[in-house]
Amino acid sequence: MSKHIDELIETKVAAIKEKKNIFEVGRVSKVQNYILEVDGLENIGFFEKVTIEDKAEGYVSAINQRNVVVAVTKKTSDINIGDAVKATGKEFRGLYSPYSIGHIVDMFAEDKLTSKRFDDTIEIPISTKPIPIMDRGSVNRPLLTGITGIDMIYPVGCGQRQLIIGDKKTGKTQIVLDTIVNQKDKDILCIYIAIGKTKKEVKEVYAELLRRGAMEYTIILAAFNDECPPVLTNTPAVGLAIAEHYMLQQNIDVLVAIDDLKRHADVYREISLLTGKVPGRDAYPSDMFYTHASLLEKGCQHKNGGSITILPIIETKGGDITDYISSNVISITDGQIVLSTKNFEDGQKPAIDYGLSVSRLGGAVQTKEIKKIGAVVRRELLSYLETCDVYELANMDEMSPELRNKMLIGKEIRNRLIQYKFSPWSIDKMSVMFNDLVELD
Ligand SMILES: Nc1ncnc2c1ncn2[C@@H]1O[C@H](COP(=O)(O)OP(=O)(O)OP(=O)(O)O)[C@@H](O)[C@H]1O
Numbered sequence: 001m002s003k004h005i006d007e008l009i010e011t012k013v014a015a016i017k018e019k020k021n022i023f024e025v026g027r028v029s030k031v032q033n034y035i036l037e038v039d040g041l042e043n044i045g046f047f048e049k050v051t052i053e054d055k056a057e058g059y060v061s062a063i064n065q066r067n068v069v070v071a072v073t074k075k076t077s078d079i080n081i082g083d084a085v086k087a088t089g090k091e092f093r094g095l096y097s098p099y100s101i102g103h104i105v106d107m108f109a110e111d112k113l114t115s116k117r118f119d120d121t122i123e124i125p126i127s128t129k130p131i132p133i134m135d136r137g138s139v140n141r142p143l144l145t146g147i148t149g150i151d152m153i154y155p156v157g158c159g160q161r162q163l164i165i166g167d168k169k170t171g172k173t174q175i176v177l178d179t180i181v182n183q184k185d186k187d188i189l190c191i192y193i194a195i196g197k198t199k200k201e202v203k204e205v206y207a208e209l210l211r212r213g214a215m216e217y218t219i220i221l222a223a224f225n226d227e228c229p230p231v232l233t234n235t236p237a238v239g240l241a242i243a244e245h246y247m248l249q250q251n252i253d254v255l256v257a258i259d260d261l262k263r264h265a266d267v268y269r270e271i272s273l274l275t276g277k278v279p280g281r282d283a284y285p286s287d288m289f290y291t292h293a294s295l296l297e298k299g300c301q302h303k304n305g306g307s308i309t310i311l312p313i314i315e316t317k318g319g320d321i322t323d324y325i326s327s328n329v330i331s332i333t334d335g336q337i338v339l340s341t342k343n344f345e346d347g348q349k350p351a352i353d354y355g356l357s358v359s360r361l362g363g364a365v366q367t368k369e370i371k372k373i374g375a376v377v378r379r380e381l382l383s384y385l386e387t388c389d390v391y392e393l394a395n396m397d398e399m400s401p402e403l404r405n406k407m408l409i410g411k412e413i414r415n416r417l418i419q420y421k422f423s424p425w426s427i428d429k430m431s432v433m434f435n436d437l438v439e440l441d
Contacts, residue, residue: 023087026068028052031079034072034228035061035274038085041068047126049092053083058230059092062275069275071230074108094124094238096245101189104206104220107231107238112202112222124241126234130297131244137301139334142365143255143309146182146424147175149352149417152374152434153381154337157365158253159301161310163329165321166339170351172313174421175337176257177205178350179311181212182424188253189246190218193239196225196232196263212422232267240298240308247306254306256299260313261292265325282324289328296332321356335359348418354381370427373434377413380437384410409437 026040036052041060044050048060050070055077062069070085073092095109097118104112109121139157156162156179164172180190192209194202202222209215219242223235236258243254258264265288272285280286299310312333314326321330321338330336335358344351363371384407399407416433419425425433 023089025087026085028079028081028083028085029067031081032274034058034075034230035271036070036072036079036085037067038070039067041085041087044068044087045091047092049088049090051086051088052079055079055083061230061271062277064276071228071271071275073228073230073234075228092126094126094234094241095121096124096238096242097121100219100221101217102215102219104202104222106222106227107235112199112224122245124238124245126237126241127294128241128244130294131300131302135303137303138364139301139307139361140364141301141307142367143179143188143253144182144427145175145179146426147178147350147419148425148430148433149350149354149419150175150337151425151427152366152370152430153354153378154335154352154357154359155362155365155374156309156311156335156359157301157361158309159299159307160335160359160361160365161296161299161312161333162359163312163314163333163336164339165314165316165326165330165336166351167316167319167341170339170341170344171349171421172315172339173205173259175339175350176259176311176313177208178422178424180209180218180255180257181214181422183217183255184212184214186253188217188255189243190214190255191239191243191257192218192220193236193256193258194220194222194224195235195258195260196223196267197259198225208422229267229271233264233271236261236264236295240295240310243308244298247302247308248304251302251304251306253309255309255311257311258295258313260315261329262314262316262325265292284324288325289332292325292329293332296329334361348414349421350419352417354378355385367427369431373431373437376437377434380406380409381413381417384413413437 024041026038028036029039030037044060046060051057056072056075056079058070058072060068061071094107097109097120099118110117139159141158143156143158144151164175166172206220209218221239223232243256246252246254269284277285299308301307314329338353338356339351340353
């Protein structure tokens with residue numbers, strides 16, 4: 001009997017020595033708001049989930065020679081030096097429930113209106129393997145937004161990544177909302193990811209979508225401005241992993257809007273600086289491009305028929321689309337819709353700057369007819385806008401008859417492109433509205 005007990009004890013001690021059945025415990029040695037330095041966690045893994053007493057949860061965001069850095073994701077009370085930090089042996093993950101459709105949820109499957117967590121959750125990994133190139137098909141089906149300036153001139157296809165970029169209050173969110181509302185009865189799941197927005201702003205988006213029956217097929221995944229910053233940086237990855245889950249398991253089309261990536265980059269920079277990463281251009285860390293590229297490369301047309309279309313939003317300052325984050329994302333995406341404050345103030349809504357906007361897939365996702373009309377409209381409009389710049393102060397009466405005619409056509413196109421929010425046009429209506437211009441050509 002005693003031999004048996006000895007054996008049991010020996011096995012147990014051996015297991016403890018190999019650290020198989022216990023998890024390490026470290027101690028907090030430095031607290032910088034939501035970033036902690038922890039000593040004593042020698043065998044912990046990168047991105048491993050940890051708990052800090054009964055006070056907080058987080059994950060390992062950097063491993064240094066002498067200690068590890070923990071980013072806190074949830075906190076119920078203040079963390080102090082000396083608090084015990086327990087390793088969990090599990091990767092840090094988000095949670096998702098299929099019942100989230102129609103609700104505002106966070107990355108831990110908590111309904112933000114009722115503050116209750118959904119049952120039946122599944123774990124969502126924050127970083128998933130890229131979809132292999134051989135599993136990707138070509139983008140050739142349109143994703144109609146109902147906005148003429150987009151569907152006819154700079155179209156978006158299922159599986160495309162199209163950036164929406166512009167200054168504050170130029171209608172960036174409105175384009176996404178119009179697009180979501182236009183997906184009604186089209187078997188598309190929409191995920192609106194709100195990063196660092198206020199509760200009021202997100203509630204307004206929810207109310208607009210609810211009023212138009214669009215919440216039936218939409219999930220609002222929100223990381224509010226008052227949450228721990230690591231939640232803000234990880235939420236887009238969880239949103240895209242949810243999209244990937246639907247695309248791969250149910251072969252459906254998913255539309256993901258990320259509002260916005262500039263805020264995401266700024267929070268990512270803040271965390272990186274606190275973590276001690278070496279700052280690069282504009283103090284952003286050197287993996288900034290990689291972080292956005294790995295998020296956006298989830299956008300694709302899968303060979304199984306499903307797709308993920310991504311509409312990332314970026315807020316600019318003074319209309320500058322050449323800053324570090326904007327030029328990074330412009331080079332990653334398949335085109336951009338640029339919005340201009342001047343157009344917005346002139347009442348030209350949606351305030352698309354047709355000269356700076358691009359769709360690199362263009363006609364590949366349009367029908368033959370709309371492609372033909374769109375090409376003429378774009379050419380006439382761009383030529384009009386260019387002429388306007390040159391002849392800004394010129395009197396129309398002094399122009400040659402051909403030029404005057406061109407100007408009149410251009411002006412007419414501009415006026416016809418004005419569209420009030422939530423008043424989508426069908427492709428047929430667009431072709432009827434602009435057909436006479438093509439005949440004139
Ligand atoms: N086509 C439109 N017709 C009428 N109103 C519009 C149109 N587009 C945008 N708006 C209005 O302009 C305002 C600003 O739009 P929106 O909030 O979408 O801009 P934003 O660029 O996303 O702003 P923020 O910088 O706060 O994120 C909103 O009140 C919106 O309803």
